Amino acid sequence: MYDIIGSREKAVAIIEKGDKKFAEEIMKKHKNVKSVLKKVSKRKGEYRLYELKLLLGDENTEVVHKEYGIRLKLDPKKVYFSPREATERQRIAEMVKKGEKILVMFAGVAPYAIAIAKKVDCKITCIEINPIACKYAVENIKINKVEEKVKIICGDVREECEKIKEKFDRIIMPLPESAWKFLKYAFKLSKERSIIHLYAISSENTMFKDAEEKVLKEAEKQGVEIKIINRQKVLPYAPKKWKVRIDIEVIHLN
Ligand SMILES: C[S@@+](CC[C@H](N)C(=O)[O-])C[C@H]1O[C@@H](n2cnc3c(N)ncnc32)[C@H](O)[C@@H]1O
Helix, strand or coil, X not given: CEEEEXXXXXXXXXXXXXXXXXHHHHHHHCCCEEEEEEECCCCECCCCECCEEEEEEXXXXXXXXXXXXXXXXXXXXXXXXXXXHHHHHHHHHHHCCCCCEEXXXXXXXXXXXXXXXXXXXCEEEEEECCHHHHHHHHHHHHHCCCCCCEEEEECCHHHHHHHCCCCEEXXXXXXXXXXXXXXXXXXXCEEEEEEEEEEEEEECCCCXXXXXXXXXXXXXXXXXXXXXXXXXXXXXXXXCEEEEEEEEEEEECC
């Protein structure tokens, strides 16, 4: 099992297991793959990066990834990106209605914002802390010609949300390991009827229950009445664990 990130002209393959021989087989099979990187750690740190070791090919691993007619420039060694989440990004884009004001927290190289902006006429604000991801996000909104619709703020969600004065119709929180801890910032920028898409990690046995409990507890702590309106299994995360999405409607703010 491996991921290929890039285009027909230039791509990198990211493998979990295997040696140089496996890397050679991949490059033989996929002529566009110019580098093979191997994961040598789990995703870690604030930027959610793997440590990646070059097994074979070009040291320059910057690529332009193509999905659903969108182009995303990025270097997987320096920023978070998962090609496996393309369908999920489209699911979100399908829900957006014309004229919405949207906040994408933890925006990365802006794949959610661009997937939405390409489909719907709306205004999107992105917040991302990794300066390299911000640089790519700014470039990507230009490449995809959505600069009029998407704004990138480079900074920490905790600080940037305190400065924002407007309220949003929809807030996307794609940081599954700890998004619930940032719910108070999402509530601050919500209004009644706002929708929050919160990603979480849930164990297979209890599916959604553990994530929902955290969300409900945090809402209660913040004095916000919410309703969970939808639950989506997104992708397997680890043995017996799933990345899930909980859709929250804000009913009443204090
Ligand atoms: C799981 S990645 C998702 C990136 C992007 N939304 C995507 O789907 O490709 C989470 C992102 O949140 C960023 N991040 C983590 N903590 C943050 C914080 N406190 N404020 C802003 N961004 C943060 C990381 O740098 C990383 O790019």
